[in-house]
Amino acid sequence: MRGVENLAIAQALVDLADLHELGGTLPFKVRAFRSAARAIEGFGGNVAELARTERLAEVRGVGDGVARRIKELLETGKIAEAEALRAKLPPGLLDLMNLPGIGLKTAQQVWQERNITTVDELEKAAHEGRLRDLPRFGEKREEKLIAAIAAWRKRAAAPKRRPLAEAMVAAEALVAKLSVIPGVLACDYAGSLRRRSETVGDLDILVAASSEDAPRIMDAFATAPGVVELLGKGDTKTSVVLDGGMQADLRVVPRESWGAALQYFTGSKDHNVAMRTLAVKKKLKVSEYGVFDDQGAKIAGEDEAAVYEAIGLTWMPPELRENRGEIEASQKAALPVLVELSDLKGDLHMHTTETDGKSTLDDMAAAAKAAGRSYIAITDHSETLTFVRGMTRERLREQKKKIRETEQRQGIRLFAGIEADILADGTMDLADHLGELEWVVGSVHQKLQMPRDEMTKRVVRAIESGKIDCLGHPTGRQLGQREPSEMDMEVVMAALAKAGVAIELNCSPLRLDVNEHLAKMAREAGVPVVLSSDAHSVRELAYLRYGVGIARRAWLGPEHVLNTRSAEQLQAWRTERRG
């Protein structure tokens, strides 16, 4: 329920902002509500839990005022202030405002001048040509409006944000295509994808080119295969809808603005606003074209790091650019060194054809070695998962022999491990056999929807069993498909820390479990994080890259990630804990 609950709170704040805007409230107050809504939406933890413990103001952008309104919403199911504003307005007006291309002014205009308050009425009026005589309206706007409403209806059903991996694959293909167009001097993706958000709203692509070449490049983009709709095209910017339903924005800037444009287009919006505000205080102006002094002279622009340095900051990894303290850290020269893919020496969760994997032990070992891993753990499912032919004691002993033989032959350290089920009562499947194994991931696969207290007890019991090395995909969430299990993560983290058990950041694209917020909690609790692919085929060994992005967003350095250590160090860590 957590994701849903946070989203519902964020939506209530967006509505509150809209209602205030319609009611004529000061624009900066409206902006504050919208900013708080973004902060809540991007907050990976349990907002309701924060509210209970009076810690809402820890979220940047949420102060006492918004905290009070959130608590009211959670306690009573509504915000009285919003309801009072709503009562003064016709129902439907908010929907109207949220149509693409329609904002405050137009909604007010059609309401007051034409008595239109719903999307249906607006569509009808446009069809009948009853809008064209309004100020700043015309036939063309009527046509556009009809198309926009149709598109909005169609897209209302489709999921809006896409998982990071899906967006990355699509963006890399697009960048590859654009890069070979003559005149393209540089091309990369920016936006939430470059920041490695777990979900991505659209693709933001940046190109450096001369202004003479720009129109031809944008034409190529607008007519590329896979583009189903052109949303807009100007001198420097083109927006399209791709066949998967995702929107893509292309921005073309001169080479001398590449760094500033990359900075701008990478965001986040709140990071941009914060750093630009800082620049203003230093009598500087930052835009996508560069940094300019009070005489209008350009002092940076071609290089992204130089843009930050020009306003007294240092370059910072895109994953940190969320206005969650990175600007202050940069000012104090206290930015963390973040973990990188190349730091990962091993991969401690994967499956083979013994259970539900598609590749053999041999192939997995060879592929992992080729990918630069110096060790891996083979962790097939345990006996209770009969539908994937979970491993029995006998088969595990057989597999261990094969692992030893393969290890010799392939020249990569292999740990004979298991992904053992945490049963409903918190005991471990194959409990009496786990001591024979060299790496034990403990995971919940069945009965994911227990009451919060029961689930917490169940997981804590498994952690305290002394039989597991790492808690696998701790919340069980799957993006867009399954909400995280309810449990008290504070209690779970404390149990992990006490027992010396690691926590997994499962890098499988739809899992990314734990998420960035829980990964941060783990770091603060001193619980080592393991980045694992949970690969079910050789191809999926590459999933680690997605989890690295999430780990970096959680401000994790190599020292916080267990599988940055060598096989020997890992074994030492394990023995030390087992005492």
Next chain:
DNA sequence: GCCGTTTTCGGCCCGACTGTTTTCAGTCG
């Protein structure tokens, strides 16, 4: 409403695209 080594008061980013505009407002990123 939020926030803070220039502020607990007084600020709060900046530019592109569209349609209708004869100089710009509205919306969006």
